[in-house]
Amino acid sequence: MVTLTRKSAAASIDKDLGAKLRVVRLAAGLSQSELGELMGFSHSQVQKYEMGKNRMAVSTLVQFCKVLKQDPMAFLGDHFHRRWR
Numbered sequence: 001m002v003t004l005t006r007k008s009a010a011a012s013i014d015k016d017l018g019a020k021l022r023v024v025r026l027a028a029g030l031s032q033s034e035l036g037e038l039m040g041f042s043h044s045q046v047q048k049y050e051m052g053k054n055r056m057a058v059s060t061l062v063q064f065c066k067v068l069k070q071d072p073m074a075f076l077g078d079h080f081h082r083r084w085r
Contacts, residue, residue, distance in 0.1 A: 013079060015052030017061070020075050022050040024068050038067045 025035050025046075032050070033043040039060075048054040056064075065072050073080075 010055070011052065014055050016078070017056055017075055018050040018052040021046075021056075021064060024070055024074065025050075028068055035067070039063060 025032070028035075030038075031043070032046040035041075036043045036046045039046070045054070049056050049060075061072060061075060064070075065075070
């Protein structure tokens with residue numbers, strides 16, 4: 001069994017959120033530049049989020065969800081597959 005460190009687990013989540021962001025952005029028919037403009041970011045910042053190179057703040061995720069008309073669980077649901085006690 002592979003044990004994930006806190007840092008590697010976070011990096012994995014960052015990449016997963018970025019990949020989901022890319023899928024949702026493309027489904028919405030937006031370029032990175034167009035999404036960046038709606039968000040107040042540069043296209044390169046959107047690219048960094050999509051590649052998982054920059055960690056996304058919760059407030060940024062909420063803003064993406066509002067702009068892209070997505071429920072936050074569309075991005076986070078896979079990370080809550082077990083019941084919390």
